Amino acid sequence: RMVLRIMLAQTLALETPPHATIATALPLLQGGPRKLAHGVFGSLMRAGVALPAPELPPATANRWTALWGEAMAEAASAALGSPPPLDLSLADASATAATAAQLGGTSLAPGHVRLPRAGAIEQIDGFESGDWWVQDLAASLPARLLGKGNGRSVLDLCAAPGGKTMQLAAAGWQVTALDNSEKRLKRLRQNLKRTGLDAATITDNLLEWRPDDQADAVLLDAPCSATGIFRRHPDVLYRIGARHIEDRAQQQLLLLERASNWVKPGGVLVYAVCSLERAEGEDVIARFLADDSRYTIDPVVTDELPSGIAPDALGQVRTLPGMLADAGGLDGFFMARLRHQA
Template sequence: MNNRTSTPDPTPGLPARQAALRMLDAVMRRGESLDVAQHAACQGIDDRSDRALAMAIAGEVLRHLPGLDLMIDSMTRLPLAEDAKARMVLRIMLAQTLALETPPHATIATALPLLQGGPRKLAHGVFGSLMRAGATLPAPELPPATANRWTALWGEPMAEAAGVALGTPPPLDLCLADPSTTEAAAADLGGVSLIPGHVRLPRAGAIEQIAGFEEGDWWVQDLAASLPARLLGKGQGRQVLDLCAAPGGKTMQLAAAGWHVTALDNSEKRLKRLRQNLKRTGQDALTITANLLEWRPDEEADAVLLDAPCSATGIFRRHPDVLYRIAPRHIEERAEQQAVLLERASNWVKPGGLLVYAVCSLEREEGEDVVARFLADDSRFTIDPVRADELPQGVLPDALGQVRTLPGMLSEAGGLDGFFMARLRHRH
């Protein structure tokens, strides 16, 4: 009888690398997001720093993947298969050393065990050859398929700007509960403001330690993500539906602007976080857990904000996994769903009321095309053009009065996430 019991691998740091490998496999093979994959991949890892390290390794691999592969291929006589485990482990090794500055000996000690029973000698040889050759971190690059798609949509300068944005840590944007405090808040926090009610800081440490957090003076929200709610203006006690609302940045914006907000989301877990944010910031909203395709309000609202589920390609600089999870078929599927949701939400707007449609996507198919088809089919609505003075300086509406933010915009001030938004008015 074998009385041996399994024991954890004694190699310090190995569990974090194993988790990173599992996360990357989930993204590349199963199309999961890193956030979703992290939960299963980090089971059994209690140390928060180890979980954060696993996430950082996976993120850096995805941020630099095309360049890492070129380096690997330069040192192998026969190319490794795209999905070969040895290739992924080498990506992890290079990301650790070149991006996260892990000493090479520590990288070897924690990564080669990932290839137990596999080509460890090959991985060791390729990594060692690259280190001896003085390899440096390659500039971030978009995957070729994404670069080609965005070049066709928006032009080569946009695709080049997206590559730069991929390698530039995004700043920290704070949305203020009281826009009248903007100048003072920017001075107190050592930041800059690009529009009233906003303060931008360099990437900081713990969010909870920034002045004003406990008091609920602000919440974290990318500047581009804050624009759709701004398009509804002051609430003055009127009713607004915030659909697909969690984690709640737009809900808090609307409540702070004087709207009576009903916030709907299909995830109770995400709504719990929204309620926590409302409590911290002292804002009030009615929250409802429901499927938007099944729920309907008791009465029409003065305004509806639909921040529709989308490919999320616009937030690639924060979530580089979207560059590898999202293919044209996913974009097409989401566009079909968005059209259904927009048509449904339009029935809940009072005559004369406003409907804002928004997506954090860089795909025209999910933005401009959805709105164009909707307006062609529904004569009740017309575009209510956004004015330049409603937007940060350097962001302009298009010829129809819709808003599209792209990589490269406000780059000297830290850039923007990619968004599309249109404000529609229900005809009297």
């Protein structure tokens, strides 16, 4: 049964030719019922079987329909059945057109190249030379909202595995990256070495650590439910419920309040979560601003975003399933840029 499941997954989900599926799967049954598995698989292929249309778990579908509407929930269901494309962030944005042409990809923003779903990442041209790193387009937007660094200081909080750290370093910021996982920071340092980019890294708990000096900017990519990356990790749709979302929102507000003290007057604080839950995004910002008069929203404008993504009426950014669907879609994210009043 398990070998038959593997064979069906190869053929129906991964689009492996049936003859290749047979050649790779049947050896797993050496000494067992190979003829039976072969016969059943052949019968299924002749019958033209297909996978059922993917569906969101009912609790998730009901929650997202209430939050974002029926069209969003339908788009999310469709996204479950389509492996996401491979997005690359480039160390040198001026090489966007050349890299896209070299790799046979498309670009949706400066410093971004999108490829069809690929094989081994390490075998793609430019990996060893550190020309790029893997990062979903939506995940690249928060760092883009900070613009060019011009030598200014930025704290990248909850930084690992480091995509945003490398973006900021490539944009000319003096980056200090903080994360509480030494294992994940080790991967970040490896990527910094591979790309030739520079950032200071610190392993510590954000609720206990504090910087020596305030920074010109702070990027807080807060721990969240991660429901926005359900295409890559569909298990979150079954693990995450209302209680978990509320607990995360309380933690996010606490982290945001703490990080807000580390921005110089006149500086910028970007808050982001890879969540499709309003409680972790818009509601956290509303609660924070209601209690802290030092900050106001610094509205994002359409020209700062890839075509097809637009800020909301307050100037915050919310990416949803269904956006850029014809180009391969993108992960769910929320981000807001806040200005510390001088």
